[in-house]
Amino acid sequence: MVVYDALIIGGGVVGCSIARELSRCKINALLVEKECDVAMGTSGSNSGVAHAGFYVQPGTLKAETNIKGHRMLPGLCKELSVPYEEIGKLVVAKTEDEIDHLKKLKENGDKNGTRDLEIIYREKVKELEPNIEAVAALYSPTSGILDPFELTIALAENALKNGVKFSLNTEVMGISQKNGRFLVKTNKKGFESKIVINSAGLYSDEISEMVGIDRYKIYPCRGEYHILDKNKSALINHLIYPVPPKDLGGLGVHLTPTVDGNIMIGPSAEYIQEMDVSNTLDVMDTLLKEAKEMLPEISRRDFIRSFAGIRPKLIPQGSKSPADFVIEEDPEVNNFINLVGIESPGLTSAPAIAEKVVEIIKKKKKFKKNRKFNPKRKAPVCFSKLSDQEKSELIKKNPDYGHIVCRCETVTRQEIIDALNNPLNVKSIDGIKRRCRTGTGRCQGGFCTPKIVEIMEELYHPSIDDLTLKGNNSRLFIGRTKDLRKND
């Protein structure tokens, strides 16, 4: 049996960042993920914001990794060809009373090392955001946005290319230790590894328990979002946040432009009992109401989709102070690197967390440098972002780039084929969607889903069971037309 040097549990942005960071070394590493793709949990359902670091408490791991991660992200995204836009953020005060909060946030940010924070007043706010009414705002010009799916996928693909192995659809069922090694039992087969890294996000407490660490409990805190039609994208230019509510659930319902050109509204913050990513009637209404307070032009008509994600919180509802990230080799379990409670700003912090984890590992054992390490990943073609000239040339080379399949997002047949040939070999409809944006537009896949299925048939003749929305048990179809009539 292969003995891995390191086994990473969880293919979120943290797990994939670690995988990529480890691949700088000559190391035999494996990442296991229970879902059919990476970024299927918290990493894929958040605001996609690169936080500049003024919310987090000074002196914490959150602050350290947030500030560092925020500085690393633009370069990292460039290396991986992931769109990153430094659009800036406004935390807006609706009343004079709230200006004090802004000042406190600024002080906090200054302490942490956030760059260029500035309190601006009504007129300057109007200048930056003509559609936003505010008494004042904390302006953070270095806050950015990125697509968390794309970043996580890019990290995973780059790690894969540099030698890390990935095993998707692989759920860890138990971990035992023998002769200083971990035996990781999964739904598929067992793996043996010298080091285990727990980046299981929402399930990091369960994984901890498998090695006898019972001091962590994850309190799931759900956040719901709405996504707006692109025809509303011109309404705002920056991230628009309210003064954060006091209950520590989240940063408050905000307006988030995405790199694809939609605006998102959300998230709510609601502690829940089970890992249930449902949208709920009351919250969906509340989100609209709160967003309308900031931007009255929005209406329900503009919604194209709603979704929800869960924050893996380490503190229960009503706690007085926030919890810090856990990033450590467990003091009691040797070679078990534990990452627990990685909630916001986890996406921003991920590159810094990964460096920290690799430092911990390097202190334990020296690995040779991976001389073949290539930090770059080429992004697949995005037809809609090309100039007319580039489009023409591309179509001349390959006519499938001239055949638009997803009309709302202008995604061509060849882009879908490229997405289907992805290095991680993810073949779900959502997997394609996250790689080339099919079905993310206003018809939500109503027109292109049948066409994508047709392309899949043409390319690799899948069985009915292989045609899924998001992996196992999410079959699109129950069979062929006439199948139900066969036994009549």
Added chain:
Amino acid sequence: MIEREIDIAIIGGGPAGLSAAIAAKKSGIDNILLIERSESLGGILNQCIHEGFGIEIFKEALTGPEYMQRFIDKVEQLKIPCMLNSMVLDINKKKDIIVCSPEGLIKVNAKAIVLAMGCRERTRGNICIPGTRPSGVYTAGCAQNLINLKNYMVGKRVVILGSGDIGLIMARRLKLEGAEVLAVVEILPYSSGLPRNVVQCLEDYDIPLYLGHTVVNIRGRKRVEEVVIAKVDEKWRPIKGTEKRIECDTLLLSVGLIPENELSKMAGISLDSVTYGSRVNENLETNVKGIFACGNVLHVHDLVDYVTLEAELAGNSAADFVRGELRNESNIKVTAGNGVRYVLPHLISGKNDAKFSLRVMCPDRNRKIVVRDGKKILKKIPKMRVNPSEMIQFNIKKEYLEDVKELTIEIE
């Protein structure tokens, strides 16, 4: 980029586009280009394999593909040039059209344009259905495509939200395929489909119709496991305590159609906030001279026969425009009054017989359509039955329209 000069460009190769193209060609314009984004002509009717099309025009009940074939044959016979797999990316006021096709990017400068892009289905996101996001939630038209054209069965135990015509047709289709259709759920107190479809698709197959209900939750992590429905109050808000759980694997949505006017907006065309379609005059010309609209991109129809007739007018108007013979004197405003959801066209000249299409707000019996100019009543048309699902069309002779300043059309 390849550049082409065209007299009439028609965007969309469905029922509207084909009829417009045929009409334009027949009236003597040869330099026509029809642009269709999918791999074949015919549009959405290709997947409507049930019968009932053509009763008005051909006096026969044809299937969708049969109905379309008659027009496709005509297009071929008339040798009208068509581009398939070709999508318009951009269009402007000067009537420059950028087309993306496997042959390359093509810039078409057209003297006239007929918009015939059809409509899209309203989605789950548009109506904010709570719950998880599993596999097994389809819009009815998407399911129809998968079953009828791709040979895939979407589910075994099905709930359908919305009793629009596609929902009703799909209820019957799924039943015929051996699926259990557990409920058709309609938020309104009446069906939003044609009465004949309610009888032929639901009642004949004992499929329960829940009026005044909606879906309040979808459960299931990977595939739909359960749908929760509830009664709604007069503001369409779910009433707590009336929830009913239905174990199922599929939810189909037939919750309305939206004209696809993204291109129209690019060209600076002004839209009607009720129909979501262009504002047009009696020639079906938009506020941009030389750009015409017809079919479901203009307003959603219930019968394809009416689309065909409307598109013929658009095609003829475009031909007249190219020849410099189109008289645009439409300056009499037409407004939807009491009980009327919308009326088309928005402007008439008063110099020709006028043809109107309208939809009423709610179903009723023994009403009259009243056409008035201010307080002066020009015409009253009695109607035994009015129904929001049935588009009403009527003509007014030009004799009635002399010296008219503004028309209001209402239900009495």
